[in-house]
Amino acid sequence: MSESPTTHETRNPADDQINARVVMLLIIVGTIFLGGVVVPGTMALNYHLENLMAQADVIDQPVAELLDHELDQQNRIGRYRWVDEKKGVAAIPIGRAIRLYADRAA
Secondary structure (H helix, E strand, O other), rough: OOOOOOOOOOOHHHHHHOHHHHHHHHHHHHHHHHHHHHHHHHHHHHHHHHHHHHHHHHHHHEEEHHHHHHHHHHHHHHHOOOOOOOOOEEOOOOHHHHOOOOEEEH
């Protein structure tokens, strides 16, 4: 009987070792990426979001105050009222004042 020769694969122990240079390179590249791209990008996004929120607060909050003020102004310029009753000084509606002024100027 003839036996077939058996081949034994021999493994090189160096193939099983972690390549320290590749690992160090990955660590360095990852650190640079993290420190140079991710952190500043996150900071910029945070800054942008804070500004948007601040603008929303500034715009939304005074709208009601502005509308109340505008309504008050319209009421003041659109009706007769005393400015100083003791001195006999009265305010007239703005439309009436414009017509009187235009009539005098003509």
